[in-house]
Amino acid sequence: MEHGPESTASAGGEVSVSTRRLALVVTESFGEVAVDVDLKPFFLPYLMLATVRYGLPALSIGLGAALGEGVLDIFEGYELDDPIGFIGYVVGFMAFSWYLREVVSDPTRTRSQVVAAILGGFVQAVFEGAAFLAFAPAAGVEQAVVSVLGNTVTHGLLLGAIPLVALLSALRPRLAEILE
Numbered sequence: 001m002e003h004g005p006e007s008t009a010s011a012g013g014e015v016s017v018s019t020r021r022l023a024l025v026v027t028e029s030f031g032e033v034a035v036d037v038d039l040k041p042f043f044l045p046y047l048m049l050a051t052v053r054y055g056l057p058a059l060s061i062g063l064g065a066a067l068g069e070g071v072l073d074i075f076e077g078y079e080l081d082d083p084i085g086f087i088g089y090v091v092g093f094m095a096f097s098w099y100l101r102e103v104v105s106d107p108t109r110t111r112s113q114v115v116a117a118i119l120g121g122f123v124q125a126v127f128e129g130a131a132f133l134a135f136a137p138a139a140g141v142e143q144a145v146v147s148v149l150g151n152t153v154t155h156g157l158l159l160g161a162i163p164l165v166a167l168l169s170a171l172r173p174r175l176a177e178i179l180e
Contacts, residue, residue, distance in 0.1 A: 035143050036132050037150030040069075042124075043163035045093050046117055050168060054094075054101035062093030081131035088127025092155075096120030113168060114161040121156020122148075 045065040049058055066089035073082045096116045104112040129148035132139065 035139065036128065036147040037154060039159055040155050041163075042117065042121060042155045042160040043167065046096055046120065046160060046164045047167055049093060049097045050100060050107065050113065050164070052097075054097045058094060058097035058101075059090070062090045062097070065093055066090050079135075081128075081135045084127055084131035084134070085124075088124045088131075091127065092120045092122075092124030095123040108168075108172070110165050110169075113165050114157075117161035117164055118152065118156035121154075121160050122152045124155060125149075125151035 045061055048061045052058055052061065066086045069089055070082065070086055073079070073085075096119060099119050100107045100112060100116040104116075106112060107116075125148045128151055129144040132147050133141070133144045136143075
């Protein structure tokens, strides 16, 4: 089996699709917390992204996670805003990876991980909020702001940074071996 950047990217995308899809089955069963605010297990792609460099492997994981979401969207009933959400997931996961790997000097620091997770959640939530405004304009700007802020909290903090930091702390010895 080949272990170059291309094979890592492909494997990361495949694992990301499967794990995201399975985790979404659990979190989606809770429904929306508020209008267009839901629970998504962002920590799973974040955990994978924390172990790879920014670039093709990160893009593969981001696309895989977005595809996992897209598969469930098809089963739930396709909506017009789904393509915008798909792009938002990819861009949000890339923002997480970019910040963690290209901006901060130490991606193992808890603060770096929390900021990256909230940034990724916020970027994705902005796409969701824009789609909400575009396809449900009667709801108004207030509801779009609630969507962005709520999804930033649920995706970036509650199911993003908190489990990510806990898992990375528990896996730190093993990750040190992988990242070297």
